[in-house]
Amino acid sequence: MDLDAVLKLASDLLHASERYVSPVPPEVLMTMAHGGRDDWQQSAELRAGLYQGLDLLETLRFIERMAGYNVLLTDRGRRALAQQAGQRVDFEGAAASEWIEMQELNAAMSRGLWADHTTFNRLTVENWRQFAAIDIEFHARLTVLTGVNAAGKTTLLNLLAPHFSWNSQFVASRRGVEESTNPTHVGHLTYSNGVRAAVTQDPLWAEGVQQASVTVIGRQDVAGIFISSHRTVSGYQPLQHMPVRFSEAEALLQEFAAEVQTRYNGGMSNFPPLYRMKEGLVSAATYGYGNKAVVASEEARVVWEGFQEVLARLLPADLEFENLLVTDGELLVCTSRGRFPLEAASGGLSAMLELSWQIYLRSRRVEAFTVCIDEPENHLHPELQRSIVPALLEAFPNVRFILATHSPFVVTAVADAAVYALERGSDGTVSSRRLQSVNSAASTDETLTNVLGLSSPMALWVENGIREAVADLPPDPTVDDLRRVQARLSEIGLSSQFPAAIDAIADRSNR
Template sequence: MKIESLKIENVGGISSLSIEKFDPKLNIICGENGIGKTNILDSIAHCFSQLSNFILKRKSNCVNGYITIVCDFNRIEPYTCLIESFEPRDYNQNPYDFRSKLLANFDSNYSNLIYFKTERLFSHKWISSLEIYDEVENHLKNLDGVSIQLAKDWFIKNELLSSQPYTNDNDKNSIELAKKAFGILNKSYSFSALKQDMEIYINTPTGIIPYEYLSSGFKTCITIVWGIIREVQVRFPDIFVKDFNGVVLIDEIELHLHPEWQGKICNALTTLFPNIQFIISTHSPHVIQTAEANEVIALSRKNGHLEKRTLDIAPYGFKGWTVEEILTDVMGMRDTRTEWFRSKQKEFDNALDANDVLNANKIFNELRLKLHPSSTDLALSRFQLDMLNGRYK
């Protein structure tokens, strides 16, 4: 399954949005805070959800909201989800239930979507007895996101069973792929062993440690990689995860990642899972810096109406762009400098125009202390000051 286009009308804070074409492999949604990136992911998940208590709301003061999705299996009859205005009389009443109609329309394709929300960290968990039964229904709550509650039990169970002759090849391959999660962004880390104390140990440059004591960046990667593998294994036990041809949504993919890792995460995921269509949101220029032109969905907004901006300035992608160029031309930042710098630069220019040597020297000394030693702005200011001081005639 691949999502091909999306249209949203009066849902959440979005009055209208039309994305005519998604890339079949990777889609990076970016835009300012509050523009609706998470709302877009929620809207997609809403159309592929079952057994969830989460209810997406239509926009305030609107009669109804609509989400229309075209996938590679419903091109002729796109599915439109109605978000009604009816309000429940009490908290236990579902104000609308479209899921029976949804499942009849989409058949079993709701199983092909996996959603990662922003909660990806975990703490140490003592294992006294394994919870080994995963109910399929518990893995279809796409609006709630992938649960990490039994991830450790899942890994231990599969590692223990991997050496047994009756374990099928799919499960063996899945646990081997899960072990790679520890080193996908830093090869100096790797799986060490599962010991009798039921702890998962990891080789690190400073020694062997339980996996829960890895950094938050490692935990984020583990949650995503293990989550995909586990969801596919539970939902489709006869399919090897690398053959899974579905959709994965990830909200704010850069969370807890060092900028260097932000620039690696998309390539790592698309390499590990070559048949998955990823639709992610981000605030990170380092994530966008690794993208092809057709993989970036840069949003702009006017009165609640969103549109995908045309990025004709980058027909061959962003892999040669600087972070500053992406921040200004893709992400819409007015200036990458701080307000303090802009204010001081204006004061310095005014002093130059007024031939105020004393004040110009004072402001330059402030700039010299706070700008990077190799700054071209500092070099230019020094030259201008020398001209004002009469050192060049």
């Protein structure tokens, strides 16, 4: 639907809202705007256009959400209607222009591969938990959320997790009696098909700390997977049996994800996730080529060979990965320097294997999809942290990644990305800030201080040593004074930190 048609629908919705003096579900307005007929729900294009029109009205504050879902005409909206005297409303001003520009950008992004695949466009959160104002516009390939501990990176990812059958846990305590009967407004989630869904927290029925459920009202189907920050530790376990047939990739993914979810929720099972991965790959190798008595499975062959192609692009170059090999029921990782069992892989390598296995299996069923990863740097050496994101983007060109991270290497992984810093204000609440010019060529120290908010990238003992070395300097130190500082630093093994000491002296002089 073209933008002018969307603007007309927004005008029709605004006129329809004038009929009601109390809040009504947005679907009621849509039916009235469509001449009282509810068949708009049968047309994906019309439905998306109506939701876009509703989004514009909320952006301009012509209508407002009540209790997180129902909508009501505002005084601002009444004034806009009065100025038009029953005619089509013209949406003007900076806010309307910005909204129109964003819709044009979203439309451009949705063309081509993503035209037939629904994904996330925008997430807003207002005055919920520690958040004051969160506004995330998702990038076409890579969105990165960063910030200090307890800023809320994982919480924001968890708002998206239910789309991928991942049961996230929210814990809350009731702050007032109204929270026991009414949903708490959280924010809105806008999809690429134009639907703007309200996000609410369900009522808290009891006093004290309890599990809180969050609902996305009008949630759309979004293909993808959610990978939590909890990486599994799997010991060696021989295969106990061979499946009588090769399972489809979707079934393999569900088996793997079920084991991960069980452990995430504190449970245990007889088979760790890595066992399920080994079972699936050994089965693929066994049934992929067949023999005189077994008919080959094309799907098994594609999974066996395709996953190895992904590993060749994703695993670090210095590993010199060659192929996977099955011998005596064991899965071996073969490199130019030798072979080792899957379970003997390092923690970092195991994390990359499990990560790539899940994404690859999803790619067998869906052409384009979204992957949310909480702390992809977990268990990875800094060199792997530096390369993991570019490698994922190369190995899976049709995937959009949404990451939460503490790593400066992940933050600066690629130049073309949307990076948001979650920052705590003076009142303790957290807001988002999009970093307009994240320098992918910046040093780790620069990223730690400028993006992640670290006061200094130096170790505390180094910082204290420099502070003590310059403590007795006069306000205007002489050359001899600076030489004494240099000598003190040399005595405690910090001669290389003399430039940092000069910076500390300059900072002190500027106060």
